[in-house]
Amino acid sequence: MKSKNQAVFALIVKSTIVFLPLLLSVGIANGQSAPSPSPALTQTSVLSNQEREELTRLRAEKRIQQQVQSDFNSAFSRTTILLNVWLVILSLFPVAIIALFWLLRRVVIREIVDRAMQQLQGMEKLQNQLSTVKQEAENVIQDAKKINYELEQETVSLQQKIKSGQENLSTLTSELDLAKSQVLSRLEAQLKKSQENIEILESNFSSVVSKLEVDAQQQRDVALENLGSLASVLSQELSNLKLGVQQQQELALADLEGSKSEFISQLSGWQSDAQNQKNIVFESLAKLQSEFADQLSELQVDAHHRKEIAFESLGKLDNELKSQLSELQADAQEQKNKIVESLAVLQLEFAEQLSELQLDAQKRKELIIENLEKAGSEFSSQFSELQWNAQQQKILILEKLERLETEFVSQLSELQLDAEERKDLILQELTEITPESILEAVNYEVKEEKEIEEQPQQPELTAEEYVKEGDELFSQKRYEDAIAAYNQAVKIQPDEPVAWLKRGLTLGRLKRYKDAIASYDRAIQIQPDYHQAWCDRGVAFGKLQQHQQAFASFEKATQIKPDDAVAWLNCGLSLVTLEQYEEAIVSFDKALEFQPNSPKIWDKRGYTLVRLGRDDEAIASFNKTLEIKPDYASAYYNKAACYALQRQVELSLATLKQAIELDPRYKEDAATDLDFDDIADDERFKQLVAE
Structure with missing residues (x-):
């Protein structure tokens, strides 16, 4: 703008210099005196009458000539004045035309800028609409996550149902085990009874036989005579004994067959119950599959509908942007045509009178047209860039939507595959359950129980031993194992606050702070004045x-x-975070009463004094910190920040340099710290931070 004003001023000065000699020449001509009378016209001392008449006539002619000369001079002066006025007017006319063109150019540029601002506002609206579309997409993602969560809940419920089925199967197996043990015990009891009866019969038979043999031996001679009768009696007794033995065997076999039929009937009943349970599980799985398929179809329809809505909104926005751009181009073309027409009219009006001015105006017009074309090209390029950016954002949004859709479909397919696999596993497990497998499992469990009963029991550890074990694991950084040990300790002795405290410390190392707080609360509940538990x-x-x-x-x-x-130090730090700086100073002073040579406390006290605007006291605290520990980098950094707030550039840069030499991470902190904003434009600060 200054260069354009200087050009106008230079043009005025040049026109003034050109027409100044003409004005000066006219003034000089007007300032000249009338010519003095010639010496030849002076009156002689002796004149005749004729000469006198001639003299009077000459004087009259002279007066007339002087009058004509004066009239001519006045007319000439008026003519020159008018000519000078016209020349001044003509010299100022290009300046007025240039000023008019300049004002017209400003108006056109202002109109273009207004149009551009309107288009930028339209682009902002478009960006807002794109953000709303993005929000809608995020909402869709949230809905998908909710649906995924619901599916997970359904899978959890399905797993619970499967677990319940497994529990039912386990109860069935336990019932089978009990029935088997009962049947076996009954069979063993009956076999023992039958064996005892057989043994009794055999013993009776052997005793009778022995007695008969003795009697026969003693009475052989006597019995020879009655041998036939005794043989018949003996055979009769033997037949009776055989009949009794046969009857006992038949009774035992009948009992075995009855128990066998009862066991078979019980097995058939259990098989029917297992089949019913299997059918119920199949029905529940079929229902879950149908419900899952319905929900999946609804979700796919909803996602497709939302995708179509997003495409429609993006298409509408694109059409609106194109229409606005076309309207803006048409308005710019109309303005350009109007300007060209006005320039042509002005050219026709002043072409005959001011040829030089016409050339200058032509040049100015060409420059204005070039500037307008440049502005139009810049404006069109900016709008093309904006349109390209909008297109890129649209493509990115579409890619994100497609990516989300693919991820969602992949997750659904994975869920379907997982559900199918779980269903197949359940069906396979159910099909593999047979009476023989149940009996084998029962036998295996009974065998394991017997082995466990036969194994010697290991002695349990005490709570103190578990705590020591946890301490060793903690020192080895095996925090999960240490927590398991501390859990055993508090399980054995739940009223031991030390075990709860150590459990909380270990949970804190694993960043499970909420669980750690619960352990500390339990320790405090047991011992309310437990100082370490309150600190941790x-x-x-x-x-x-x-x-x-x-x-x-x-x-x-x-x-x-x-x-x-x-x-006390931790109290002060908490108060600093809560921006209660006065109370924090009290806590730091209290801490210094017990540890006056702590550099950390002096440094934190100085930082808090800086927050309160007490810079001199803060500098004194930082100096005390460095007196105790000269290589304390934090004190140098905070001291440099305090100097920067005081705008003491040299001291701030020197102190900051020392802090960075001790700890290079303060370089990045200083680059983003608001306390250094007052010296951020200093080249030395930039070099110090950028090194």
């Missing part, structure tokens, strides 16, 4: 960014043990 509880709350609860825990720890500097 505050640390866990601090890790969870729950600083108010952390401060309450540290405050309780200071009440239990007022001379604990670490607890």
Whole structure:
């Protein structure tokens, strides 16, 4: 803008310099005096009458000539003045035309800028609409996640049903085991009874035979005579004994056959029950499959519908953008045509009078047209870039939608495959369950139970031994195993606060802070004045960014043990995070009473004083920190930030350099720290941060 004003001023100066000699020449001509009378016309001392008449006539002619000369001079001066006025007007006319063109150009540029701003607002609206579409897509994703969660819930319920079926099968197997043991015990009892009866019969028979033999031996001579009668009696007794033995055997066989029929009937009943359970499980699986297929079809229809809606909205937005762009191009073309027509009219009006001005105007017009064309080309290029960006965003959104759709379909297919596999496994397990497999499983379990009963039992550890084992595992960084040991300890002795405390510490190492807080609470419940439990509880709350609860825990720890500097330090840090700086200073001062040579406490106290705007006291705290520990990098960094807030550039840069030399990570911190904004434009600061 300054260069354009300088060009106009230079043109005015040039026109003034050109017409200044003409104005000066006219002024000089007007300022000249009338010519003095010639010496030849002076009156002589002696004149005749004729000469006098001639002299009077000459004087009259002279007066007339002077009058004509004066009239001519006045007319000439008026003519020159008018000519000078016209020349001034003509010299100022190009300036007016240039100023008019310049104002017209500003109006056109302003109109173009307004149009561009309107188009940018339209693009912002389009971006907002794209963000809404993105939000809708995210909503679709959330719906898909909800559906996935519902499917997971259904799979969990299906697994629970399967577990219940397995439990039913286990109960069936246990019932079969019981029935088998009962039947076997009954059979064994009956066999024992039959064996006892047979043994009794054999013993009776042997005793009778022995007695008969003795009697026969003693009475051989006497019995020879009655041998036939005794033989018949003996044969009769033997037949009776055989009949009794046969009857006992038949009774035992009948009992065995009855128990066998009862066992077979029980087995058939159990098989029918197992078949019924199998049919029920098949029906439930079929129902679940049908419900899952219906939900899957509904989900696919809903996703397809949302996809069509998103495509339609993107198409509408594209059409609106194209229509707006075409309207803008038409308006720009109309404005350009109007400007060209106005320039042509002005050219026709002033072509005959101002040829030089016409050439200048022609040049100016060409420059304006070039500028307009450049502005139009820049504007069209910007709009093409905007349109290209919108197209790229549209393509990205479509790609994201397609990617989400493929991921969703893949997840659904995986769920379907998982459900099918689980269904096949359940069916296979159900088909593999036969009476023989049940009996084998029962026999195997009975055998395992016998082996377990036969194995010697290992002695259990005490709670203290479990705690020692957990401590060893903790020192080896085997935190999961350590937690298992501490769990055993608190299971054996649940009122031991030390075991709960160590369990919380181990959970904290695994970043399971909520579980750690629960352990600390249990330790505090057992021993309310447990100082270490309160401290560690505050640390866990601090890790969870729950600083108010952390401060309450540290405050309780200071009440239990007022001379604990670490607890006072943690109180102060929690208050700094809560932006309660005055109370934090009190806590830091209390901590310094018990640990006056702690560099960390002095550094944190200085940082808090900076937050309160007490810079001199903060610098004193940082100096005390560096006096205790000269290589404490945090103190250098905080001191540099304090100097930067005071706009002491040299001191800030020197101190920051020392902090970075001690700890290079402060280079990145300083680049993004708001405390260094006042010196961020300094080249030395940029070099120090960028090194």
